[in-house]
Amino acid sequence: MATIKDVSKLAGVSVATVSRVLNRSGYVHEETERKVLQAIKTLNYTPNFVARSLSNKRTSTIGLMVPDITNPFFPELARAVEDVMQLYGYTTILANSDESAQKEKQYIEALKQRYIDGFILASTALTADEVHTFDMPVVVLDRAVLSDKVPLVTSKNREGARKATEFLLAQGCRKIAHLRGPAQLMNADERCQGYLDVAEREKWFHSGLIASGNYDMKRATEAALTLLKEHPDIDGIFAGNDMMAIGAMRAAQTLGISIPENLAIVGFDGIAMGEIVYPELTTVAQPIYDMGALAARMLIKMIEKQPLDSLYYELDVQLIERGTTRKV
Incomplete structure (x- = not known):
């Protein structure tokens, strides 16, 4: 040895x-x-990390909290965090919160007792005040807490949603619905607002064209079925994440609606699954790997008491055109 x-x-x-x-x-x-x-x-x-942790209460271990490990966005994010952490000798422990504040608190307390060095929170059911009580380095990833003291890595959610909605209009869509994420979740609110920035200028717009899919494929399928039955003239859907967009595709296929000829769909995230479904999903892609890697580097700096260049990073997004929208 x-x-x-x-x-x-x-x-x-x-x-x-x-x-x-x-x-x-x-x-x-x-x-x-x-x-x-x-x-x-x-x-x-x-x-010998065990001996080292006994002397300095450091374990070179961090916790990564995600809300839903079944959503492919979060394993892709976790891969980036783990890659960077491993490069610098840190181990990453993955915790799945199911959007539950109680589960988040239980995980955090359990990991703190094991001298964990810091957290990356991609799930933030906790309030900013609760995050401030951790007494250890914390970086929030993708989902913001309302605090200017907690470092955050996110993407341009509102701008990306505007791009998606404007793209559907440019495709010739004349009545565009929106499947939004959970209420009071900042990135879901920002994406909904980006849709509203564009849709509210249009004569066809009304609040009944917005339905909650909760960032979940099954819920989104049910919501899209209701929308398409109540408003059969909907010819475009902007979904707040790719899983909901895939749910909308399932709803359209159930109703015999042709994609993209009679219904164009745009998602948000850029997960790999979007290239597997048929037709392939047009999406607003976040730089998922870059987001995870940046959050990891920020946390390492905080653990090592090095200054951060910035507490807030909002990364660019890119609209990727695929088969769920029409060629014009």
Whole structure:
């Protein structure tokens, strides 16, 4: 079994330098750090994290809280977080909250007792005041809490929703419905508002064209069935996430409505599943991997008491045209 001395010898540095790299303490030149990390990988060296945690109450472990692991958006996000954390010697523990504040609190208390070093929250059923009581580094990802003190990584939700709705209008759609996410969820509200920014200018718009799909495929299928039965002249749907868009596709297929000839559909997220369904889903794609990786790097800086360049990042989105919209 390799030792820290073996790592220092292979990397051509002192044991103290290897220790600084492992503990993320003190300055180490970037090239030196790279050599040490490569030596660790080559020797398959495993530091004694248990002993280290007993001395400094650090475990090089972080928690990642997601609301629904069955939604493919969150495993893609988790992959990015885990990749970056692993690169810097951290282990990621995944917790699924089911949008429950009680479950979030239980997970957080359990992990804090194990000297976890910080959290990334992609599920925020908790209030800002509750997040502030964690007494450890926290980064919120995708779903905001109402606080200017908690670092946040998100995307341009409202702008993306406007792009989606304007695109459907440009396709010739004359009555566009919206499947929105959960009430009081900031990114769902922003996407709904982006739809409203465009739709409220149109004579056909009324509030009955907005239905809740709760970011869930089954709920969205039921909501879309109701919308399409009550308003058979709907010829466009903007869904607040891709899972709801796929639910809308199922509803249309159940009713024998042809996509995209009689109904155009645009989702939001850019998950890989959108390329598997038929027709392939037109979507407003978030930079999912970049969001997760950025949140991970921010948390590492906070754990290591390094300053953040910014507390707020809002990343660009991209409309990707596929088979659920018409070629014009």
